[in-house]
Amino acid sequence: MEEKSATSLERMLRVLDLFDDEHLTRTAEEIASLLDVSLPTGYRYVKTLGDAGLLQRAGDSRYALGPRIVVLDYYIRRADPLLQVAIPHMAELVEKTGFDCVTSAWFGSQILDTHRELGKAPATLSYGRGRPRPLFSGGAPKVILASFAPAQLRKLFDAHPADIARAGLPSEWPAFRKYYAAIRRAGHYVSRGELEPQLAAIAAPIPKADGAVWGALSVVIDMPRIDVVDVPRVVQLVRQAAGRIADELAG
Template identity: 25%
Template sequence: MTQDYTVDSVDKAFDLLMAVARKPNAGVTELALKVGLTKSRAYRLLHTMEQRRIVKRTGESAYGLGHAMLILGITASSQTDMIRLATPILEELCQRVNETVQLRTIDGTEALCVAKAEPSRDLRVHANVGRRRPLYAGSPKCLLAFQSQKFIDQCVPDNPTPLTSSTPNSREAILEELKKIRRQGYCVSRGEVSDHQVSCAAPVFVIDNSVVASVHVVAPAFRIRDSELEHIIRLATSSAERLSRALGWSETG
């Protein structure tokens, strides 16, 4: 006879997770009914998963998938569709600007590098997949700018810790920059994270017009004059738009 090693609480947690995936924004009562749990047990399991960012609250008692689920997908063997679709776009952008290119997503309250392409030139900015940056400084602000005001409020501290002398040093200054990024559709950072780097980033949209990632180009500051920066901005925004369309976004959607 085959021994059953199934752990009931884990099994039910996965049932709940799949129910959330199939119907985002469902309430605890509805989710409990779908998987055959009492409301109190469903709430305890959802609360536990919420602490690990596997699910997140989308309302007072409603749930959706959390940021940790994206990270799980990214680390899967085949990676996500976004990574597969982004790779040739990042590589082409890298060749055209001859500088380091990254794809970043949001993980918790930080920006996470999930893919990169680097030029062959000796003097370049090195990128590491898995590296995290605060969302309120540098080109990761491009990700933050297009999120909900509630999430922005969570990520922007009252007294930001400066990473360099160029890092915005007040909450008000950061919020103003986020407005500017939304207005112009891209972000430029001059020495906010590293004194000797210039970067720009453009948002990646999906079918519901939410921003799930950003395309970043980063280069040594001495090499980037205004004319080169304008060229990089055009190519970065164009590449981000290509990836957005590949992910189902439409400008008229």
């Protein structure tokens, strides 16, 4: 009975994974079909999650994610050890450079931006806290994936051939591994129009003692300005800030 109950709970929680940029609302019928459960079970999942505030009605028998998630995000922000340490250093980096500063991290199988400190002329970003980033484009994903052990990186390589090709990265494993090894040795990455054509970014990893990373620290720069910015100086500032954040987290 316990095993059956656990399976039902797992399926119900998978309802939350059915919502994304292309599917902001779902019907109970869609949910039941996608989870391969009966329609009464689908309605039961919807009701239970609705009672918990994790789903809400969105009109025409459709459901969207609920307000309880907003409350949980508030608690997540307050409890996040990286943000507790990083935000003052991000504000200092904004003061020194004038550019937006962003933290990003790896969660399960996704890279998410977790916080943004606004610069003097805030950039227009399509991605922000909570919206999954493409895995293979942009400064933050590059320095995060560069920290992966070869076996972990190989799993991503095998699982995402189309995304890798779309990002213009090497399609053969030895060259793909070598590409990320070079980023790891450099200790930073400068992206130019990779994620959004009007934006560049300078990113550095926030390292852990075991060789993994807490995430990435980036400054975001409009493309016209990247050609007149002292890039080596900004790289140094970003790496220094990332190092100080890492030291505090380790302490």
